[in-house]
Amino acid sequence: VQGVCEMLGFDPLTLANEGKLLAFVRPEVTARVLDVMNENPYGREACVIGHTTADAPGTVGLRTALGGIRVVDLPLGELVPRIC
Numbered sequence: 001v002q003g004v005c006e007m008l009g010f011d012p013l014t015l016a017n018e019g020k021l022l023a024f025v026r027p028e029v030t031a032r033v034l035d036v037m038n039e040n041p042y043g044r045e046a047c048v049i050g051h052t053t054a055d056a057p058g059t060v061g062l063r064t065a066l067g068g069i070r071v072v073d074l075p076l077g078e079l080v081p082r083i084c
Helices: 002-008 027-039
Strands: 061-063 069-071
Touching: none
Parallel strands: none
Antiparallel strands: 061 069
16 A cells, blocks of 8 residues: 555545444553453454644654654645545
8 A cells, every 4th residue: 555655646645445443442441442452353453553642733743664753734735535
């Protein structure tokens, strides 16, 4: 996916990706939520991918492969159509 997106100039974060769930849960219930999700075959790969902080409210940062932080902005312009 990453290679094709680089060739075509797409940001994979703005493309359709059906069948995925992003859940924001309190830290004190994270382990229990993961246990429940992992019990289901569709949730067997559920994991923590990040956390929230009070440092920059309303901002989403993504750690890059090189260790930097990239701000994830809302998509601009025309989006690739979502096929449902």
